[in-house]
Amino acid sequence: MSINFNSARFEAAYGKAEQLPPSTTPEVAFVGRSNVGKSSLINKLVQRKALARTSSQPGKTANINFYEADGIRLVDLPGYGYAKVSGAERQRWADLIAGYFEQERSFNLVVALVDIRHDAQKLDAQMLDFLEHSELPFVVALTKADKLSRSKQDQQAARLSKQLSVPRNNMVVTSAQKGTGIDELRRRIQQACE
Template sequence: MAIKYETARYSGAYGTVEQLPDPTTPEVSFVGRSNVGKSSLLNKLLGRKSLARVSSQPGKTANINFFDVDGIMFVDLPGYGFARVSRSEKQRWADLIGGYFQQERSFNLVVALVDIRHDVQRSDRETLAFLQENGFPFVVALTKADKVSRSKQESQASALAKQFGISRSQMVVTSSEAGTGIQELRRRIEESCL
C-alpha cells in the first residue's frame, strides 16, 4: 500500500505548544537547521510546488505547520540555528520544538535534515543525540546533494555517518532540485506509517 502524496493539504499552523492539535493519526516530523531546505524537500516529497512555503530568507517557518497527507500528518517544525531573529523568538522556537517532542504523540518517523555539503554542526549533533536518547525512530535526509558530485555525495555521507556515530543505512542522500532520494525517503515513511 502506498501513501497518496498528491492528496496533501495544509492543515494548520500553531505557535504555542498549547495550541497543538491532539494526535489522531501517524505523524512524520521534519526537523533541521533554518537553511537546510526543509520546505523544498517537503514540496518535492508531496509532489507540490509551494504547499510548504519556500523562502530565500532562512527562518521563515516560525510555527509548527501540519499537512494532512492521505491520513498521515506531516509536521514541519521551525528551523533551528542560522535564522536572523531575536533571541526571544529563537527561544520561542526552541520551546515549541521541545514541547512538541515532549507530548504524547504518534512519532512514527522523524526526518532530520542535514546539508550534505558541511561537516556536522553542533545543533545537528544535539538534535540527533536527542532523538537517539529518547528512542525516536529517525532517518537523516542529507539535502542539497545536487550541489556536490556523485562521488563526493557517497564519501561525504560516510563521513557524516561517522561524525554522528550512526550507521550509513540511517541516511538518505536527497536533492529537492534533482529528485534524488525522494522515492527512498517515501519508502522509509511508508514503512514507518503503514
C-alpha cells in the same frame, strides 16, 4: 497500499505547542537547521510546488505547520540555528520543538535534515543525540546533493555518518532539485506508518 502523497493539503499552523490538536493519526516530523531545505523536500515529497513555503531568507516565522496526506500527518517543525534573530525568538523556536516532542503523540518517524555539503554542525549533532536518547524512530535526509559530484556525495555521507554517529543505512542522500532519494524517503515514511 501505498500512501498517496499527492493528496497532501495544509492543515494548520501553530505558534505555540499548547495549541496543537491531539495526535490522532501517524505523524512524520521534519526537523533541521533553518535553510537546510526542509520546505523544498516536503514539497518534492508531495509533488507540489509550494505547499510548504520555501525561502531564500530563512527564519522569519516560527510556526509548527501541519500537513495531511492520505491520513498521515506531516509536521514541519521550525528550522533551528538561524543566527540573525533575537535570543527571545530563538527561545520560542526551541520551546516549540521541545513542546512538540514532549507531548504524547504518535511519533512514527522523524526526518532529520542535514546539509550534505558541510561537516556536522553542533546543533545537528544535538538534535540527533536527542532523537537517539529519546528512542524516537528517525532517518537522516542529507540535503542538496545536487550541489556535489557523485563521489563527493559518497564521501560526505560517510563523513557525516561518523561525525553524527548515525549508521550510513539510516541516511538517505536527497536532492529536492533533482529528485534524488525522494522515492526512498517515501518508502521509509510508508514503512514507518504501517
